[in-house]
Amino acid sequence: MTVSDPVVEEIVATISRSATEIQQGLIGRRGAVDEEGRENPTGDTQLEADVWADDLLGDRLASLEGVGQYASEERPEAVDCGPDPATEDVYAVAVDPLDGSSNLESNNAMGTIFGIYDAPLPARGETLVAAGYVLYGPITTMVIATEETVAEYELTGGERRLVERDLELPDDPVVYGFGGRVPDWTDEFESYAREIEQELKLRYGGAMIGDVNQVLTYGGIFGYPGLESRPEGKLRLQFEGNPIGYIVERAGGRSSDGEQSLLAVDPEEIHQRAPVYVGNADLIERLEDALA
Missing domain, CATH: 3.30.540.10 (Fructose-1,6-Bisphosphatase, subunit A, domain 1)
Known part of the structure; x- marks a missing residue:
């Protein structure tokens, strides 16, 4: 192909x-x-x-x-x-x-x-x-x-x-992986994470690609949240957030910066960071509700 x-x-x-x-x-x-x-x-x-x-x-x-x-x-x-x-x-x-x-x-x-x-x-x-x-x-x-x-x-x-040829996220999610130090998570995100850890299996390897690939394979959610010390998160929108968000959305899932699709974010500069969440649509919707 x-x-x-x-x-x-x-x-x-x-x-x-x-x-x-x-x-x-x-x-x-x-x-x-x-x-x-x-x-x-x-x-x-x-x-x-x-x-x-x-x-x-x-x-x-x-x-x-x-x-x-x-x-x-x-x-x-x-x-x-x-x-x-x-x-x-x-x-x-x-x-x-x-x-x-x-x-x-x-x-x-x-x-x-x-x-x-x-x-x-x-x-x-x-x-x-x-x-x-x-x-x-x-x-x-x-x-x-x-x-x-x-x-x-x-x-x-x-x-x-x-x-x-036509890769799609499985309907029944299995795995999750969240970045950042837990003490630096916001209260809202930590509350959401505690719910997810009761439902899904933890898969976090320190490289977004490996974690996202597990989400595409098994269904679930990956996120690197905005932190108390760094509200904009760690990942770069142009190089990481947008491409991964595009892939997951095309595979039937959703992406978000906590409020909207990553693909809708207006960048101001080339190395701009953003919180990044990708995965099954219902898990992303629950996340946005929790952070609202």
């Missing part, structure tokens, strides 16, 4: 061809960039693997004819690639090169997230034409969402093999 838009398909194909190389290239790149621990634009310590994966994807995606902007969690500003992203058949690509890279030290799951926007960045999630993620697990898999469908692939040798 290929994506109908040839430019979008070339972007997706470039990321999928790069995925195996990225996973193999993590070996020997588990430490910080330098002894002082250089930080990315939002204050996270950059690992050598973060910068390497960003450079690899940035070089390859920026060279594609239909890419007008490349933006990454590791760079302070979007890179203009030549074509105007406001014109037809030219897209902006926002990437989290290594989601959950802090898991490198313990050798646990991590991934790559991408969103393809039909508008200059920063942009609302409603302007996404496709989004996806690569999960570097025991098997390297890729989930791609477009306006038509959500599909899952296995990646090997630079090729992708279709596993499921």
Whole structure:
């Protein structure tokens, strides 16, 4: 299966061809960039693997004819690639090169997230034409969402093999995973979490991709809430919230920042954070009621 838009398909194909190389290239790149621990634009310590994966994807995606902007969690500003992203058949690509890279030290799951926007960045999630993620697990898999469908692939040798064409959240939810330190949760969110933990099984691995993939597989809810110390939460809207929200909504679920769909949030700057909740629609509705 290929994506109908040839430019979008070339972007997706470039990321999928790069995925195996990225996973193999993590070996020997588990430490910080330098002894002082250089930080990315939002204050996270950059690992050598973060910068390497960003450079690899940035070089390859920026060279594609239909890419007008490349933006990454590791760079302070979007890179203009030549074509105007406001014109037809030219897209902006926002990437989290290594989601959950802090898991490198313990050798646990991590991934790559991408969103393809039909508008200059920063942009609302409603302007996404496709989004996806690569999960570097025991098997390297890729989930791609477009306006038509959500599909899952296995990646090997630079090729992708279709596993499921029309991926949908199961109707009966099974798992949940919530981020942030419990003492820093708001009272309203903690009350909701205590209800959910009586109903579902905890699955939280420290990388959003792994947790969201479990929600897509088994049904349930993932959330990184607004905290008492950080009401805006931790996750970045352009690189994480919007792409994951788009995927889950296309798979029949819902996304929310606690009040509305993540895709409806107006971004003010490229590294803007937002609370992120995705999962089965009834669980998200209950969450919004609890936080109201």
